[in-house]
Amino acid sequence: MKAWLPSLLRLLLVVLLVAFVTNPGWFEPLLKPLTENGAPAIYNQGSLLTLTLLHLRTVLIATVAATLVAVALAILVTRPAGAEFLPLSRSLVNIGQTFPPVAVLALAVPAVGFGEKPTLIALFLYGLLPIFENALTGLTTLPANVIEAARGAGMTGWQRLTKVELPLSAPIILGGIRLSVVISLATATIGSTVAAKTLGEVIIAGLLSNNLAFVLQGGLIVAALAVLIYDGLSAIERYTARRMGRETE
Amino acid sequence: MIEIEGITKRYEETTVVDDVSMVIEPRTLCVIVGTSGSGKTTLLRMINRLVEPTAGVIRLDGNDNRSLPGYELRRSIGYAIQGHGLFPHRTVAQNIATVPVLLGWDKARIKARVDELMTLYQLDPDAYGPRYPHELSGGQQQRVGVARALAAEPNVLLMDEPFGALDPIIRNKAQEDLLAIQKRFGTTIILVTHDMEEAVHMGDKIAVMDAGKLVQYAKPAEILAKPASAFVETLVGASEKPFRLLSLGRVRDAVEKGTAEGEAIPGDASQRDALAELLWSGRPALPVKGEDGKPLGRVTVDGLVKRAARPA
Numbered sequence: 001m002k003a004w005l006p007s008l009l010r011l012l013l014v015v016l017l018v019a020f021v022t023n024p025g026w027f028e029p030l031l032k033p034l035t036e037n038g039a040p041a042i043y044n045q046g047s048l049l050t051l052t053l054l055h056l057r058t059v060l061i062a063t064v065a066a067t068l069v070a071v072a073l074a075i076l077v078t079r080p081a082g083a084e085f086l087p088l089s090r091s092l093v094n095i096g097q098t099f100p101p102v103a104v105l106a107l108a109v110p111a112v113g114f115g116e117k118p119t120l121i122a123l124f125l126y127g128l129l130p131i132f133e134n135a136l137t138g139l140t141t142l143p144a145n146v147i148e149a150a151r152g153a154g155m156t157g158w159q160r161l162t163k164v165e166l167p168l169s170a171p172i173i174l175g176g177i178r179l180s181v182v183i184s185l186a187t188a189t190i191g192s193t194v195a196a197k198t199l200g201e202v203i204i205a206g207l208l209s210n211n212l213a214f215v216l217q218g219g220l221i222v223a224a225l226a227v228l229i230y231d232g233l234s235a236i237e238r239y240t241a242r243r244m245g246r247e248t249e
Numbered sequence: 250m251i252e253i254e255g256i257t258k259r260y261e262e263t264t265v266v267d268d269v270s271m272v273i274e275p276r277t278l279c280v281i282v283g284t285s286g287s288g289k290t291t292l293l294r295m296i297n298r299l300v301e302p303t304a305g306v307i308r309l310d311g312n313d314n315r316s317l318p319g320y321e322l323r324r325s326i327g328y329a330i331q332g333h334g335l336f337p338h339r340t341v342a343q344n345i346a347t348v349p350v351l352l353g354w355d356k357a358r359i360k361a362r363v364d365e366l367m368t369l370y371q372l373d374p375d376a377y378g379p380r381y382p383h384e385l386s387g388g389q390q391q392r393v394g395v396a397r398a399l400a401a402e403p404n405v406l407l408m409d410e411p412f413g414a415l416d417p418i419i420r421n422k423a424q425e426d427l428l429a430i431q432k433r434f435g436t437t438i439i440l441v442t443h444d445m446e447e448a449v450h451m452g453d454k455i456a457v458m459d460a461g462k463l464v465q466y467a468k469p470a471e472i473l474a475k476p477a478s479a480f481v482e483t484l485v486g487a488s489e490k491p492f493r494l495l496s497l498g499r500v501r502d503a504v505e506k507g508t509a510e511g512e513a514i515p516g517d518a519s520q521r522d523a524l525a526e527l528l529w530s531g532r533p534a535l536p537v538k539g540e541d542g543k544p545l546g547r548v549t550v551d552g553l554v555k556r557a558a559r560p561a
Binding site: 143145146148149150151152153154155156159164167168243244 | 320
């Protein structure tokens with residue numbers, strides 16, 4: 001395959017996505033055949049652009065929070081003083097992952113009410129595991145002689161962490177964040193069942209009114225976002241790994 | 250001066266280093282040699298307190314090494330390890346600058362020092378400074394590792410099998426470079442190795458360790474001539490002894506009057522190399538030349554063979 005082809009496809013996808021969320025009317029003829037009984041082909045109960053931005057905001061907040069907590073936890077349990085918390089934190093994070101987001105939503109609504117909050121909680125819990133596991137892998141598989149050299153050079157524990165351990169495990173941690181973001185992008189759609197403003201609203205509206213065009217446009221926007229963000233984060237990961245002479249898989 | 254007094258390290262039931270006492274004179278190179286598991290690396294790591302001893306004292310120029318926090322102590326002692334341990338995410342220049350940055354030197358001083366060390370190690374600062382360690386060859390990485398250890402002008406340099414990962418040709422060069430640098434900076438070097446050849450070649454004094462104990466601590470010639478135990482004897486290698494003894498001496502010290510035919514050997518070459526050349530070429534004598542290329546005399550097979558005999 002030509003080297004420029006993937007880049008061209010990505011660019012095309014970006015152009016299509018931006019065009020679709022800003023001017024959905026242009027695409028009406030394409031989606032019209034999917035509707036029945038003269039139903040609208042383009043979502044008409046809110047702006048697609050606003051919903052897309054709110055969707056992204058929800059995912060961003062949840063991922064940033066999950067990253068902070070997961071990385072902090074991984075740092076804590078890889079210090080000598082925190083080593084005994086490793087099994088405990090592992091099971092806590094695993095529970096977060098095994099608990100279905102829908103169940104979290106159902107439990108969170110009575111506690112925090114409808115809207116964005118229960119969605120953030122569900123995404124946060126669901127996103128912890130990949131980041132935590134990757135941060136743990138990154139921090140525990142550092143080359144031993146590099147850490148030895150850092151100690152031998154007279155770095156304090158904090159200096160070793162910030163100057164050597166975190167930068168060296170950054171590509172692996174980024175891999176965890178990438179997985180977490182993609183899962184969250186998809187999972188955020190169910191947040192609209194509890195009145196969070198996400199692209200799920202379009203899909204749910206389509207399901208309720210039996211309008212395939214709505215379902216498709218909601219799904220496609222989420223899919224395009226996921227593909228582009230996944231690609232972007234992979235590129236950053238490859239760049240940081242290559243700078244260290246580490247081979248990426 | 251480094252004084253090691255009654256140093257012991259125990260891990261639960263196992264005694265790794267057992268009551269070791271020795272004094273390392275300033276501006277000398279001391280080699281600690283032993284098999285794996287002999288406690289040589291642990292002993293080394295107790296000097297900069299990467300490992301805390303169970304009992305005993307280590308004094309550096311009269312000061313107990315516990316009078317400073319460990320990380321401050323380590324900034325004042327150079328440390329180079331096998332496989333260099335360079336930071337893969339930092340450039341060569343940043344790697345060398347590690348300790349000076351920790352010590353808070355100003356930028357100009359750091360740059361001057363990094364450039365000086367890189368030039369000393371035949372690495373062009375402009376070409377190699379901005380590169381990452383994985384872009385260098387094994388020999389270059391090793392040199393950067395030693396340069397990093399020397400960056401903050403330490404009086405003491407600890408080296409743990411620094412040449413272990415190098416091929417023989419590069420290793421010889423690295424050893425020569427280290428000896429030259431030790432002369433230049435007057436650094437006290439303690440080097441751990443399992444290679445007796447390296448120990449005899451590099452050391453002003455050799456400490457032989459076995460099962461946590463210091464078995465013998467003496468000049469190389471004495472270790473070869475009077476091994477303190479059967480273990481030291483084995484480590485030296487009985488059949489290698491005469492050649493190792495010769496490798497300690499320079500050709501200029503074995504020069505006899507007279508002339509000989511053929512290519513001259515420099516006076517700085519080791520007597521072992523001279524004997525090898527004589528045996529290989531089948532000649533009874535070789536001419537010797539000084540640094541200026543003037544003839545100094547000759548070395549003979551008979552003369553060298555006498556020197557290879559066990560000292561009285």
